[in-house]
Amino acid sequence: MSPCERARRGARRAAVRELWSADALHVLRPPKEIREAADGPGFDRLLLEARGHDALDFRVTRAHEEFVAPGTLVFRSRGNADRLRDIVRFSRETAPRDGGEAAGVGLDILVLGADGRIVSDCQFIEG
Numbered sequence: 001m002s003p004c005e006r007a008r009r010g011a012r013r014a015a016v017r018e019l020w021s022a023d024a025l026h027v028l029r030p031p032k033e034i035r036e037a038a039d040g041p042g043f044d045r046l047l048l049e050a051r052g053h054d055a056l057d058f059r060v061t062r063a064h065e066e067f068v069a070p071g072t073l074v075f076r077s078r079g080n081a082d083r084l085r086d087i088v089r090f091s092r093e094t095a096p097r098d099g100g101e102a103a104g105v106g107l108d109i110l111v112l113g114a115d116g117r118i119v120s121d122c123q124f125i126e127g
Contacts, residue, residue: 016057021117026050031125086112
């Protein structure tokens with residue numbers, strides 16, 4: 001790992017600890033194709049979960065390595081964030097870095113703790 005990559009990874013790790021509570025939960029409802037494939041062997045409630053800073057850091061790092069680092073995709077807000085007390089919801093999309101149609105769209109629902117950090121993040125892949 002290059003010094004630059006090590007610095008970026010350290011910055012991501014620090015951001016996870018700053019934004020998320022120590023025992024925070026990230027829950028992802030996978031895309032329809034994955035749910036349908038899992039339904040065949042009887043997994044009718046497939047959810048992907050990560051809990052705590054180490055698991056969240058791993059999840060963020062893997063998402064970055066798979067989708068962003070190759071330089072072809074970006075994650076971006078759809079500009080509709082809304083907050084009601086300790087609940088925040090917003091939509092995001094994965095799109096080609098050079099513009100064009102979104103490759104995927106998702107809805108995130110965050111629950112914030114008293115300190116303002118994320119306690120849970122429920123993600124729904126919508127398309």
